[in-house]
Amino acid sequence: MKKKRKFKGSLKNKKAQIKLFESIAVLIIFIFLVSIGMKFYTASQLNSLKEAQKKISKLDSVKTAIELSNLPELACSKQGVFDKSCIDLNKLNAWTTKINDKENLRFRDYYYSSLGQSKITLKIIYPPHDHEFKLYDASRESENSDHIFVPINVYDPATKRNMLAIINIKTYYG
């Protein structure tokens, strides 16, 4: 009789233990499922963030192009009135000399905050010109980049000649 009671007691204990493990297992499975859900949600959020970053980077290239055309250091001017769709050839030569001066990085560093991580070149396409002007180079090894091309007029004040050029802006992101 005593043995039977003892056996019943240990059976009840085992049942309670099984119930406890069952509850813990349910809890673990629940958290596991929610975690998987969260992982998918985060992945989709990350994807949409990457898309947004791409979009922002495209906008950044346009912003860089606007910043560049607004620079009085390059733009044509007459009595202080600026033509933002034109680059002065003398200023262009001065700019490329200063910004590519490896011994004095102060000039280049000053424009880093507005031109950022990008590479900007200018090529005169009419009349045909072999030389490519390196306007700014803060390029880096990265697949994440975006290109835009901006047509612009280059004016030579000495000869009073107009030339057609293309500015190539490559912006890096990520």
Next chain:
Amino acid sequence: MFKKGQVNEQFNWIFSLLAGAIILMFFIFVILQIKGVSESKLAVEVINSFDGILAGSEASPNTFNNIDSINSLSFDVDCRIEGLSSYMSILGDDVKIPLGNKIVFSPGIINGKKIKIYNDPIGVPFYVANSLLISDSETIFFFYDPNFSTELNKIYEDFPGNFSPMKFPLIDQSLKSYDRIVVISDSSPDLSDATLDKSWNLIKKKNVNWITIDGLSTTFFKKTKKDRFFENLGTVSLPNQEFLYYLIFSKNLDIYKCNFARITEKTRNIASIYQYKARELYKSKFIQEKCKSQYLIATDYFTQMIGENQGKNFNPIQHSSKSIGEINDVLLKMSCPLLY
């Protein structure tokens, strides 16, 4: 003593409570994470829109823009002397965006229902940049002029009118509706002054910047949070009246000094470009001899303007500015290619 069944039931309750608490905490954590991410996202969007507004304002010189504040958020503009860079951020958020070449002056945190932006071009005499003076509907510019000084009156008259500056004796209740007061005066803040003493209750809980003008030497004071006291932040010598407005629109002396250094650096950069241009034009075979002498003189003035080892000294720029303007006028009369 408890029976075994009772213990079991109690344990079940404790277990359910613990499990519930864990699940609840887990969800609270997830929600907080999502909230943080969406707040940062919103901050980036808002700050980009505001940057767009600034870019728009920068495009048209001498214009005034009055815009509705975005989402009632507070913006802060900062300038770092190391690297000469300027940033904009939303108060209480880590998101910061660089302002690039924009030169922005604001007397404090921008948080009013209306934001006022004035584009003031900097020319020495060639165009350097557009400085943006920003204020909000919570800020008032108050000219405290009990001595009726003509100098202060001139500054008041020339002050961009859209910022609605006020002038003594319009003191007392009219200041009540503003959170920030920028006092422009020819005397230092003296709380034994009867008028100021009388108005103390009105201004004691407000942010007060006090600018004392003595010719082009200007002292910046800030009201401290404790006691009846204005802290002297220092005195600066201004190159001209234009810079006085920049100081009036500065949150503190450091930000003014930082933006001043940025303007000086940019002016020197542009002067070095013009110096190169003048040399190129002087050497060019397409340029008439009568023009060449002007380019040669201009080259010297640009050299003075760049003034190697001049640090943040604006005087060489100021001195050469007039002569360069005159040379450009001569070149225009002689139908020669202009410098700027």
